Amino acid sequence: AQSVAQPEDQVNVAEGNPLTVKCTYSVSGNPYLFWYVQYPNRGLQFLLKYITGDNLVKGSYGFEAEFNKSQTSFHLKKPSALVSDSALYFCAVRDIRLTGGGNKLTFGTGTQLKVEL
Amino acid sequence: DVKVTQSSRYLVKRTGEKVFLECVQDMDHENMFWYRQDPGLGLRLIYFSYDVKMKEKGDIPEGYSVSREKKERFSLILESASTNQTSMYLCASSLRPGGNLGYTFGSGTRLTVV
Numbered sequence: 001a002q003s004v005a006q007p008e009d010q011v012n013v014a015e016g017n018p019l020t021v022k023c024t025y026s027v028s029g030n031p032y033l034f035w036y037v038q039y040p041n042r043g044l045q046f047l048l049k050y051i052t053g054d055n056l057v058k059g060s061y062g063f064e065a066e067f068n069k070s071q072t073s074f075h076l077k078k079p080s081a082l083v084s085d086s087a088l089y090f091c092a093v094r095d096i097r098l099t100g101g102g103n104k105l106t107f108g109t110g111t112q113l114k115v116e117l
Numbered sequence: 118d119v120k121v122t123q124s125s126r127y128l129v130k131r132t133g134e135k136v137f138l139e140c141v142q143d144m145d146h147e148n149m150f151w152y153r154q155d156p157g158l159g160l161r162l163i164y165f166s167y168d169v170k171m172k173e174k175g176d177i178p179e180g181y182s183v184s185r186e187k188k189e190r191f192s193l194i195l196e197s198a199s200t201n202q203t204s205m206y207l208c209a210s211s212l213r214p215g216g217n218l219g220y221t222f223g224s225g226t227r228l229t230v231v
Contacts, residue, residue: 009157034219041126043207043222044160090159092219104150104175105220109159 002027002095006108013081013115021076021111023091033074034092034105035065044090050074061085081115088112120144123208123223130230136195138226140208147213149191150220151175151183154205166191167213198230 003026013019025031032051036044048059055067065076076089089112092105124139142149148167152160152175162175164183172183180202184192191210195202205227209220 032219036222041225041227043121043123043224044209044220045222046219049219104162104165107152107160109157 002031002093002106004091004093004106004108006089006091006111008111009109010112010114013113015083015115015117016080019076019078019081019085019113019115021089021091021113023074023076023108024072025074025091025093026072027093027095030096031074032094032096033065033067035059035063035074035076036090036092036107038088038090038110040087047076047089081113083115083117086113086115121208121210121221121223123206123226125226126224128226128228130195130198130228132198132200132230134195134198134230136198136228136230138193138195138206138208138228140191140193140223141189142191142210142221143189144210144212144221145188146210146221147188148211149185150209150211151181151191151193152207152209153177154207154225160207163193200230202228203230204228 005024034049035047038044048057050057050067058064088110090110091108121142130136150165151163161177166172166185182194207225208223211220
């Protein structure tokens with residue numbers, strides 16, 4: 001079975017400060033890991049993914065995430081937050097050993113990021 | 118630009134009605150998914166399909182059915198709508214096998230059952 005935990009329902013940060021949105025995962029094998037962002041009343045948009053290779057992954061809008069295998073974590077980060085980054089963020093995982101139809105991702109419950117002036 | 122299109126952004130239906138939510142993708146993706154999103158519960162998988170006329174139950178299929186007659190179209194059907202099916206419904210698609218490519222999502226349909 002595969003699972004994802006986002007321990008924080010909400011993260012508040014001041015504009016210009018660094019931000020971190022936490023994600024931990026559980027898979028039997030090695031993971032594919034994803035971050036998505038959702039703006040109000042919209043679908044989810046892809047931010048970045050970790051498949052293999054460098055543990056630091058860079059994505060859209062200045063976001064990056066660090067894969068830590070020993071801690072089974074994939075935290076989302078940004079050096080300097082913007083008010084426009086305020087949104088709902090989802091982490092997702094897939095065990096690369098899973099075969100068959102669907103390629104199902106398992107999503108976390110989401111973290112609401114609020115960036116204030 | 119590749120797209121997943123959900124036919125309605127907002128929908129209001131009455132209890133007991135049969136409701137159809139439509140999703141179309143133009144990326145020739147084999148896999149298609151229906152999720153519902155509720156505050157504090159994240160995304161929960163209702164049904165998915167990995168080929169035409171194929172379907173599999175997700176985590177919460179009760180009260181729903183699906184249809185995939187053509188590769189590009191995946192329909193979610195609420196056989197008899199109930200108020201506890203008021204939710205945001207998200208459609209997504211992906212390549213198969215493509216497990217490392219993630220999903221492309223539609224903009225969502227916010228369904229209210231009164």
